[in-house]
Structures are given as structure tokens and as C-alpha cells.
Amino acid sequence: MSSKVIITLCVFFGVMLGLVFFITTGQKPDLASIVYSAQDTNRPKVEANSVFKNLGEISVSDVKKQDFSFKNTGTKPLQILGISSSCGCTTGQLIYKGTTTKPYSMHAQSGFITNIAPGESAIVRLVYRPATMPVYGLVEREVYVTTNDPLNQKLVFSIKAKVR
Numbered sequence: 001m002s003s004k005v006i007i008t009l010c011v012f013f014g015v016m017l018g019l020v021f022f023i024t025t026g027q028k029p030d031l032a033s034i035v036y037s038a039q040d041t042n043r044p045k046v047e048a049n050s051v052f053k054n055l056g057e058i059s060v061s062d063v064k065k066q067d068f069s070f071k072n073t074g075t076k077p078l079q080i081l082g083i084s085s086s087c088g089c090t091t092g093q094l095i096y097k098g099t100t101t102k103p104y105s106m107h108a109q110s111g112f113i114t115n116i117a118p119g120e121s122a123i124v125r126l127v128y129r130p131a132t133m134p135v136y137g138l139v140e141r142e143v144y145v146t147t148n149d150p151l152n153q154k155l156v157f158s159i160k161a162k163v164r
Contacts, residue, residue: 092143
């Protein structure tokens with residue numbers, strides 16, 4: 001093999017290694033979810049005060065935010081395994097211990113988010129932007145939160161509005 005070929009291969013592999021490092025920097029490895037059965041007495045248990053809000057009449061150009069709180073009333077950490085939404089015009093974010101996740105939607109679903117400690121509360125923020133997909137009249141949109149609570153594996157937070 002000539003020295004030019006060896007140098008070219010070294011440069012190529014160096015660039016590839018640099019790209020892999022650049023792309024994966026800051027990513028956290030996925031944590032394994034912990035599975036419980038409904039019969040387990042020591043398990044996470046999620047309770048939400050409210051899961052629905054009627055926003056009334058809104059303009060198509062409005063951006064509406066609605067926060068929903070929930071609490072882990074169980075004895076084990078409640079894992080938030082994913083957030084998604086019913087429409088691209090609606091996003092969901094998790095707010096926990098002063099940290100807010102990026103917005104997730106039906107097109108940008110999250111993976112593992114975090115553990116909510118026993119006795120701790122968190123907030124799901126639903127953001128509705130009607131102008132993203134203009135629909136007029138009565139509209140219902142939802143944000144889905146996947147958990148490891150065997151009795152509430154999928155929480156549904158929803159809003160209703162009359163878009164004008």
C-alpha cells in the first residue's frame with residue numbers, strides 16, 4: 001500500500017471518529033425501566049389532580065399553555081418513560097425540580113425522561129399552537145405521559161377549545 005492511501009485512510013477514519021464523537025456528545029444512555037405488577041405493594045403510584053381543561057374560545061393565532069400536576073404517592077420511584085402528543089400542533093414538557101424538558105410532540109417523541117421520587121410532584125405542560133395546523137371550531141388535543149405505574153401506564157392530559 002502506498003503512503004498516500006494510508007494517509008487518506010487515516011484521515012477518513014479520523015474524520016469519522018470525530019463525527020461520531022460530535023454527534024453523541026451530551027447524550028445520556030437510556031436507563032432501563034423498572035417493571036412492577038399491580039399486586040406489588042411497594043411500587044410507584046401516580047395521582048393527578050386534574051387531567052382536563054376547557055380553554056374556552058381562542059384565536060387561531062393564540063399560543064395556549066396549560067400546566068397539569070401529578071404526584072408519586074407510591075413507595076418506589078415513578079419513571080417517566082416517554083412524552084408524546086395527539087397532534088403536531090400540541091407539545092408536552094415535563095417540569096421537575098426546576099428543570100424543564102424540551103417540547104415533545106407526536107413527531108418528536110421522547111424516550112426515558114426521569115425518575116419522580118416517592119412523595120414528589122411534577123408538572124406536565126401542554127402547549128397548543130392552533131396556527132401550526134389551523135383547524136377551526138371545537139378542538140380537543142392531548143399529551144400522553146408513559147410511566148412505570150402498572151395501574152396508570154399512560155396518563156392522558158387534554159384540553160378543549162373553540163378555535164376562531
